[in-house]
Amino acid sequence: MTIHPLLPVLLLALTPTPTPGVPVAGATLGAQTPATDTLRLASLQERARRADPRAGQFELLARQSALRLHNLDAERRPAVTVESHAQYQSDVARIPIVLPGGVSPPTPPNDTYDARIGATQRLIDPTLGARRDIERAQHAHAESAVRVALFALRHQVNDAYFAALRAQAQGDEIAAGIAALEAQLSVATARVREGAALPSEEHTIRAELLRRRQARAELSASRVAALTVLAELTGASVSTEVVLALPDHADDVARARGGPSDPRARPEFERFARSRDVLEGQERARSAQDRPRVSAFGRVGYGRPGLNPLNDTFDSYWLAGVQLEWSPWTWGAGGREREVLALQRRVLTADEDAFARQLHRGVAQDLAAIDRLEASLAMDDEIIALRERIADETRARFAEGVVTSADYVDRQTDLLGARVARALHRVELAQAHAQFLTTLGIEVK
Secondary structure, three states: OOOOOOHHHHHHHOOOOOOOOOOOOOOOHHHOOOOOOEEOHHHHHHHHHHHOHHHHHHHHHHHHHHHHHHHHHHOOOOEEEEEEEEEEOOOOOOOOOOEOOOEOOOOOOOEEEEEEEEEEEEEEOHHHHHHHHHHHHHHHHHHHHHHHHHHHHHHHHHHHHHHHHHHHHHHHHHHHHHHHHHHHHHHHHHHHHHOOOOHHHHHHHHHHHHHHHHHHHHHHHHHHHHHHHHHHHHOOOOOOOOEEOOOOOHHHHHHHHHOOOOOOOOHHHHHHHHHHHHHHHHHHHHHHHOOOEEEEEEEEEEEEOOOOOOOOOOEEEEEEEEEEEOOOOOOOHHHHHHHHHHHHHHHHHHHHHHHHHHHHHHHHHHHHHHHHHHHHHHHHHHHHHHHHHHHHHHHHHHHOOOOOHHHHHHHHHHHHHHHHHHHHHHHHHHHHHHHHHHHHOOOOO
16 A cells, blocks of 8 residues: 555644643753752742842841940940140239238249049939930831841842743743644645645745744743843852742732731831831930939049149149039020921821822732733633634644645744733733732732
């Protein structure tokens, strides 16, 4: 029995098109062998947080605050000073009288010398406790500012991760489409060789194959660029062959949508609260400045004339006492400073309200995107099913020589477009889920 030379080609043409998502030889992005390791969004976010140089600022800020508090504690201890001076003055006080017997009162010397050690001990200082509270509040505020900066890394990781994931999903679909076209290319080649078709039949498929390979190369470059950004953010080496897992946060999003949508878990709100604590501490410190301060002091010295201004010889001396410092009248400076702090509190409240409104708008946009993508995905499967039927019918008619390769390529392109759209919608939905959770300040898992 003689076998027609086109029979093997026709049987190959009737082979079903590979299902998207199922590994196909030579169909991975960049024609690479799929890697066994998988990168996940949650682990990348944590790596980025640990790798950021600002993560080490918590220890530095704690050490700074400890040093400042230690200095404040030192103010409770006696403050010791050492002073000395030597001077010559052109005139001194004289008593212009002559005592009986021709004795005149002694005249102080024009040159005087003094060396002394003094000590001051604070007994009552209302500002000391207030300043300690300010330092603790400022330390907490500085830490909250670092958390805000580190939180922003989530958005950067999300953008790079889903950019690579989009390129990966598109590349997988295009690779599967390339495999399908390569199978039909042999049919067109055989027809041209047998004289059953014009060379344009083969050229049409080859041109489409080149276009798809070009698109796959562009996607591969985009994926590598996104992975490079991820490697920079996480401080780890990321292979170009690594597989990115499509995150599934549908349950987390459903729970978040069912509860109150108040994004108070965001670190920015903690920073606002710590800023408010700093203002409250400054108000208490300003009020404490208006209260009296009491200190004990003492001094020991040696010089000429010492404490007796009429003595013309070197002498030692000492003195001790208690002093009160109080400024009951400051011409309204204290009230104005408190008013400044009150205005600053209002500015802070306005900033917090504006940020909360911005987040609420962001949540609304994220939810709208989620609803839109879920509706699109519900129709994607039906669109693909219809496109597959049309493509199968066209493939069979192409195998029979009823339609041209241009018609077949058009139907395959329509099917590929539908599959790529579904892949993109899946990635975009996962990104919308992650963006929604990030907007609310909820960590992805």
